[in-house]
Amino acid sequence: MRPVRAPWRRLLGALDPRGWSLTVRVVTVTVLLSSLAVLAVGGYLSSVIADGLFTQRRDRVVAESLTTRSGLVETLNADTGRGQGQELDTVAQFVQDTREGGADAGGREIALVPAGAQGTVSVISTDRVLTDLIDPELSAAVASAPDSLRLRSVEIRRDGRSEPGLLVGTRVAVPGAGGYDLYLLYSLQPEQDTLSFIQRVMLGGGLVLEALVVGIGIVVARLVTTPLRRAATAAERIAAGDLSSRVRVSGGDELARVGTSFNDMAASLEQKVDDLTELSRVQQRFVSDVSHELRTPLTTIRMAASVLDGAREGFPPDVDRTTQLLTAQVARFEGLLEELLEISRYDAGAVELDAQVHDLRAIAERSAEDVRALAAARGSELILDLGDDDLEFEADARRIDRILRNLLTNAIEHGGGRPVRLEAAGTADAVAVAVIDRGVGLDDAEAARVFDRFWRADPSRARTVGGTGLGLAISLEDAQAHGGRLQAWGRRGEGAVFLLTLPRQAGATLRAEAAPLPLMRCLGHQEERR
Structure with a gap:
């Protein structure tokens, strides 16, 4: 049925005035209104002329009839x-x-x-x-x-x-x-012929008038639309990144004032963007410089913590506990510093992929093994369902492993001690892995912001594996660097789903329907919400 209905939809779309250009709408409205005016005036004049011709003819007929009647009376009287x-x-x-x-x-x-x-x-x-x-x-x-x-x-x-x-x-x-x-x-009939002639003349005059109205409408519409078209073109260039685009202004009418206001707005926007760009550059440089400067003292601290950790068997209990905390926090600080350095590399555009052929199944198993201790500590069962599909693809294994560890850690932390599933499948052009939990979940607003930098759904909530809030943001950057997608959805109180879809060849373009069919059941939350 769709191929049959499509032409009708296109026809209805073409007939929808909302899709017409301003010039076409102005000319159309002008022609319609002028046509109604011409028809109304023409009909009124035709009626008045017809009544006048009939009245004039009737009066003459009455006069002639009276004259004929008088003549007949005289003739009959003379013939008595x-x-x-x-x-x-x-x-x-x-x-x-x-x-x-x-x-x-x-x-x-x-x-x-x-x-x-x-x-x-x-x-x-x-x-x-x-x-x-x-x-x-x-x-x-x-x-x-x-x-x-x-x-x-x-x-x-x-x-x-x-x-x-x-x-x-x-x-x-x-x-x-x-x-x-x-x-x-x-x-x-002579009066009728006269009326028909007058109506033809009026019709011809009306057509000439309509042609003049159309010409006037086009001229007026262009006087209005030309400045608007220039403003639209300038706006499109600004939207495309050319903040120096301006509207050519001439005259001093209302449209010129609009153009002047647009140019002032564009200049203000350019200045603010330049200021924000400079601020962002300074911030990125600051983060990068601080992160690099911290590496040297952090290395020294880490070495000292490692020495203390190796000798803590002979320490008193309180010193031993302090040594454990120091070692754990140094490791955490090192991870946070690595995240800051990684995000600064993405901001600077200095990330290069070490893409080689890998098996997604092996990467997923290694990532799951890395977080298994955390899952056991939180009482969450880690379930892997990697299927039988061919999961070989071209990627930077270190970055894919980091994505999966971030997703698994996030699912375990917010899973409320319930099982966490990791499922994988593949198609001819793509591979995908889904991490599913049944914990606190996400609503639509949270799912839209979950990959934002430094964002947390509940900042006041206690965290057992604290971080900077950059883990999922870095995961999204890693996925996009491979030409893939990282999506999230869920329901509050029912859990969340994170789906990573990657092309088999790094950098290739993914189709919209690239998610493998075996993982489509993971979309249940999303389909029900729609």
Whole structure:
């Protein structure tokens, strides 16, 4: 299902405005708003013009209809006293003259219906279309209001096409000559053509206006985005380490003020970084110098402590105990000094790996043997599960041994007397070893900081194998020097897991899924937490 859904996800991502550039969003919003404005104004103007054209045409139609009605009345009055046949001829001639001589010749039709006539037998009309539009409802309306005009908007269908029209009806009654219903049909197609032309002109003008708005939007957007793009580029360079990067500022507007503020901030940041770098260099130099200077007196003290330790069998009990404490503390001090020297070498970039092919199983067994006495003293059982995988890899054995001893010592110290497991496995490209305890554990915040220098989860807690807080930090540096990873996770009160993953070839790049499958069960804490 994933290959099928991926294109849709990419399409939805492309349609998400949050992923668009500022220029595209500004132009898009400008076009949408201007389009709505043009449509609203265009619709309003079109409606007003249409109403104006219709009102003007209707007033003219009413005036012409009244004139035609007056002419019919005069014609009927002049024809009073003649026979019915002559009257019909006179009416027919009036209809014809009105059709041909009107101001709207070709756009007006006329029909006369004798009052009370049924059907269209006695109807005199210039066009069949007009008589088809006369229905009983209109006839009744005309008959109910003599001497008034009845107007109705109609659709004129002729030769397969339709056009708008206005139908006018009125009753004309002449004493002694009978009465007629006069119907006039006016075409509104000229007005419709005028309205269509105006709408086309407005549409063309709207498109031209939209093009101008798009151009203006692009220009305005670039005026805003160009300084922002420069600031973003400068920020990216600063993030990449070029603290001398600055924004070119021109003008005195708000964007120029932003650029000036950015440059001031960058200058202040550069100065602070330089100060911190110098302070760090001084601190590193101090640690390195002090560590080296302490080696000579420490060597003398260690030799003296060794002589005393060799002769302590003849010492009184209190002197013998003091000699033991002196020997142990000198050994501890020597270890602390070695850690300080090692971390100073990493800070100075002076670490070189003595990489050779080794068996991780042998290194792990040797490391476990070194801490077995500590495990016995703390009541923790040390369990090794090294499996049957091929665990040969290229590494500096001294540094890998130091990592494992640090991890095992840490697990024993915080294991609460419970068993500590060491498991190892390998894949085609990597080897890995996990140290698992069921002691006080780690929460998420502690796991994120456990490799920080001089950091302790609980500084007030008593320690049986005290140190500087550099052991895990040095272990992480050792792992990364090999191109490997050192990870930690756990749960408070349930224990912790430390997983060391190393490439089979020192310095090679590890894949994200490099942890061997047999050790994936160690990830249980992490997977449940997710």
